[in-house]
Amino acid sequence: MKCIGELLDQEKYGLEWNIAVLENKEAIMNVFGLKNEKWLNVWNIDSRILTLFYKSFEAPYDWYIVVYDYQAFCADQEIKEAIIWHEIGHIKYPVYENQLSIDSEIQCDGLAIKKGHKDGMRKVLELTLNMAHSLNHDLLTKITTERHLKLLG
Numbered sequence: 001m002k003c004i005g006e007l008l009d010q011e012k013y014g015l016e017w018n019i020a021v022l023e024n025k026e027a028i029m030n031v032f033g034l035k036n037e038k039w040l041n042v043w044n045i046d047s048r049i050l051t052l053f054y055k056s057f058e059a060p061y062d063w064y065i066v067v068y069d070y071q072a073f074c075a076d077q078e079i080k081e082a083i084i085w086h087e088i089g090h091i092k093y094p095v096y097e098n099q100l101s102i103d104s105e106i107q108c109d110g111l112a113i114k115k116g117h118k119d120g121m122r123k124v125l126e127l128t129l130n131m132a133h134s135l136n137h138d139l140l141t142k143i144t145t146e147r148h149l150k151l152l153g
Contacts, residue, residue: 005070007061013088017062021084023070028052044134046127048073048080053087063091079127082120085112102143109151122152 005021013019028050029037040047047068054064065087067073074080089108095101112121125148132140 003070005067005073008065008084013084015088017091018060019063019065019088020056020061021070021073022064022066023068023073024066025068027066028068043131045131048076048083049124049127049131051083051087053090076120076123078117078120079123080120081115082112082117082124085115085117086121086124100143102146105143106147106150109147113151118152122148125152 003023005023008015008019008021010016010018025037028047029035031052032050034040039045050068051073052064052066054066056062056064065084073083086108089111090104093101093104093107095104109121109125112118125144129141129144129148131137132144
């Protein structure tokens with residue numbers, strides 16, 4: 001089920017676009033290759049970091065930030081704002097489907113930090129690193145560690 005959680009405030013975020021935060025558990029599960037939501041607990045995955053950013057082809061929205069669970073996404077304002085700013089960064093620093101760009105990810109992390117969400121970005125990277133370790137995912141561990149070192153020292 002898709003559910004619009006909020007429309008980002010254009011003034012607050014300095015936007016010229018309409019960006020909606022959309023809850024869509026099914027899309028998140030499919031993109032991240034999860035067949036059953038119980039795997040989130042088994043693999044120590046915090047659903048707040050499972051986000052997607054898409055260009056919209058439907059008015060009145062220009063972009064979507066897709067989250068797994070909107071209520072959980074909003075539970076920690078530092079994490080929420082860091083993720084929102086990171087995703088907004090993908091407008092300027094895109095990462096296309098089935099591609100990987102550490103440089104783009106670092107640029108987007110940097111935007112979140114520049115906008116005052118260093119603590120939130122630190123939490124996001126720590127959650128991502130915890131997930132990478134529990135999944136025993138060497139590439140995700142390497143990328144997350146590199147992002148952390150470049151931005152937070």
